[in-house]
Amino acid sequence: MTHLLGLLAAAETVGTPIGKGLVYGLGAIGPGLGIGFLVGKSVEAMARQPEAAGMVRTTMFLGIAFTEALALIGFVLAFIIK
């Protein structure tokens, strides 16, 4: 029992870095999937219609910018956690 309590106390002091890592790691899952899907589809579109590549690329960067913001908010949050 004392062992468990000691472990919990230790977890409380060392939990913050783990929490910080988790905040960023969990926050990066969605945007990671999203950007992968987005770029994959854009490559497909560019391969199908090379003459539309410029337009697709611009739109792709826009989409990346919006999706990436979520991951970056997670990154900032990891620093805010005390």
Added chain:
Amino acid sequence: MFTGILAFAKPPAGFEAPTTDVFKTACVIGHGTYCVNRVGIYIFATAIIVVGLFLAAFSKPKLVPRGLQNALEAVVEFVRNGIALEVIGTEGLPWVPFLTTMFMFIFVGNIFEVIPGIQFPVNSRTAIPAFLAGLVWILFNVAGVRAQGLGPYLKSNLFPPGVPKALYILVTPIELVSTFILRPFTLTVRLAANMIAGHLILTIFFLGTAYLLAKPATIPFAVPAFLLSVLLLGFEILVSVLQAYIFTILTAVYISGAVHPEH
């Protein structure tokens, strides 16, 4: 077991992992809260470099451009054709000088990260992206009010046409927050967090390389660490250009959305 794993995961004694303290700099001119520190000098340097580059390139323009004029003409052409004309259309041409200046300012501020002797991205201090995002917020609102008038501008933003009347209870608050509050916020966070992350990664890798070089037993591990650091340096140059591009193109998208009402 839990603590055992943690002890293993901790950095070895003697290695100080860099924290956000690497972004704090001491005062150079003056003292107290409102002084000019290293970052302040870099901001002025950024502005002077951008102005100087354009003056040097275009003060005596030649019909057949060479060297610097050629390079900067490529930048102007890229912003004009790739951003202003493609996103805003022909109404975007008056915005080309502003967009080009912003692109160059952000790019020079970012590229300071990899220049030996400076190695500090100006845009990693949140105040500078926040100021730029505030400027963009004012400009796209002013452009929208000028193009459409205050009433129609707010109406086309807050009450987008083609939505069933009952849904406005849901749509209007979302549009209000996403257009007028979240836009400058995400612009700031995107640029600042990218630069902070890049600077921290470079610091960690180069400090780690130096730490591994200190003991003879760990020198074999220092070689791949150093190679990876150099690769990351190249990656950071790419990120610098890309973030300047993304900030500029998002500015163009916001201006375009304000100038062209939704139908």
